[in-house]
Amino acid sequence: MFKMTRKTINALTLIILGIVTVLYAGCNSSANSGNSKKELISFKAFNGINYSEVARRQKNGLSFNEYGYQLEPQWKMKFVSDDSVSIFSPTKNQFINFPLTRGYDSVFNAARSWLKIKKITKDSIIMEILQAKGDMIDIGGSKVYMLFYADDYVKNVLHSDTTILRHPSRKDTLFVKALAEKANQDIKKAFAARQTVQLKSNSPLVTVKQWHTKPDIMNNFDSSDDYLDPTFDINIYKAYQDFSYSFSVFVDNQGQMSYRIPLVDFMGDNDVKQSYIKVSQSIMNTYLKYYLHTIPGSTLGFVHASTITLNVYGHVAVPATGKNK
Numbered sequence: 001m002f003k004m005t006r007k008t009i010n011a012l013t014l015i016i017l018g019i020v021t022v023l024y025a026g027c028n029s030s031a032n033s034g035n036s037k038k039e040l041i042s043f044k045a046f047n048g049i050n051y052s053e054v055a056r057r058q059k060n061g062l063s064f065n066e067y068g069y070q071l072e073p074q075w076k077m078k079f080v081s082d083d084s085v086s087i088f089s090p091t092k093n094q095f096i097n098f099p100l101t102r103g104y105d106s107v108f109n110a111a112r113s114w115l116k117i118k119k120i121t122k123d124s125i126i127m128e129i130l131q132a133k134g135d136m137i138d139i140g141g142s143k144v145y146m147l148f149y150a151d152d153y154v155k156n157v158l159h160s161d162t163t164i165l166r167h168p169s170r171k172d173t174l175f176v177k178a179l180a181e182k183a184n185q186d187i188k189k190a191f192a193a194r195q196t197v198q199l200k201s202n203s204p205l206v207t208v209k210q211w212h213t214k215p216d217i218m219n220n221f222d223s224s225d226d227y228l229d230p231t232f233d234i235n236i237y238k239a240y241q242d243f244s245y246s247f248s249v250f251v252d253n254q255g256q257m258s259y260r261i262p263l264v265d266f267m268g269d270n271d272v273k274q275s276y277i278k279v280s281q282s283i284m285n286t287y288l289k290y291y292l293h294t295i296p297g298s299t300l301g302f303v304h305a306s307t308i309t310l311n312v313y314g315h316v317a318v319p320a321t322g323k324n325k
Contacts, residue, residue: 040102041117043079051125051148052076054165059143064172066179068192068299068306069228071144073166085110091214118145123153173300180304184253190305193297196230197251197308205237205318206291230297231309236287239314245280246312252305255294259284260307283312 053073057063063071076088078095082102086095087110101109106117107130114130125148154160168176183189199208211231213223248260259281266273288310297306 040082040104041106041108042082043085043100043120044082046120046122047079047081049122050076050078050151052151052154052162053146053148054154054162055147057145057147059145061169062172062175063168064176064179064299066191067228068179068194069224070168070194072224073146075146075148077148087111115146123150123157124148168300176300177302180253180299180302183305187250187252187258187305190250190307191299192228193230193304193306194227194299195297196227197255197297197306198295199232199234199308200293200295201291202293203291206287207235207319208292209233229309230306232311234288234292234310234312236291236312236314237318239287239316241314242316243279243283243314244312245276245283246310247277247280247284248307248309249284250305250307251294251296253296253303255296257284257289257294263309280312283314284310287314288312 053075055063056071056073058065058071074090076095078086079100080086080097081100083100084097085100086097088094089096098111103109108115108117114132116128116130118126118128120126125146127146127148129144129146149158149162149165151162154162154165158165179189179191183191196210199210201208209232211226211233213226246263248263250258250260252258259277262273262276262280264276266276296303298304
């Protein structure tokens with residue numbers, strides 16, 4: 001989803017949900033006869049139809065932004081009733097029923113998300129993602145749209161499948177190609193790679209573990225941080241001393257690392273900051289470049305510069321197993 005702060009849909013608390021629901025109910029039960037009101041949207045005519053999301057795009061038609069964030073079509077759903085919707089959970093590999101709260105002007109809430117129906121038929125749905133602002137919902141929308149097709153329509157009319165329909169468009173490809181060319185000319189224009197940088201150890205004395213987010217309902221099945229900010233824990237055994245450093249690096253299209261910034265708050269102490277940078281940069285230029293094989297990141301087949309986060313831990317001792325003695 002389009003992110004200024006990495007997440008376009010903020011998870012709403014039950015308190016916020018309650019407040020907004022009451023506000024919507026108040027709007028729809030107004031006794032002011034001078035105001036015309038819209039009926040709550042009904043899903044009765046569409047109950048039981050299996051819909052799959054095939055595209056998620058910004059207003060400009062792109063599913064990528066300049067930071068490399070990709071809006072991925074992921075949802076599978078079917079309306080059960082006007083107050084219940086069944087959404088597929090990829091982690092549990094099954095459909096789960098969620099309460100559905102309807103608001104005015106085709107707005108509804110389900111699975112911790114506020115959405116607005118722009119168009120709905122038995123063959124397709126177009127929905128706009130709404131954003132929470134404090135305890136209110138921005139009805140103006142985020143200008144991010146989800147396109148669903150009914151599974152029967154995909155199979156019997158389009159004679160296709162959702163995997164093919166979900167492929168990025170040619171417009172996306174040209175956009176990413178231009179971003180990659182800029183990033184490879186100026187590393188400061190590096191952007192997040194969909195196929196992230198890979199770090200492989202050349203020594204039994206060095207271990208590498210990449211962080212992975214488990215998608216679930218609490219994060220709207222969004223594991224995008226895994227590629228927006230790839231983070232690695234690196235343990236170096238038989239180091240010159242015990243140490244711990246966290247910093248960000250650029251990885252160019254040839255797999256070469258360049259120091260970016262330290263990831264520690266120095267509380268305004270510039271001398272400590274400069275010492276930290278000097279030592280951590282030296283660790284990068286020695287241990288990491290010598291013991292790691294680095295494969296650069298890529299997006300839609302275009303290899304390009306990107307950034308990664310490293311947490312590097314030095315240990316004078318060998319691993320507890322003793323295998324590296």
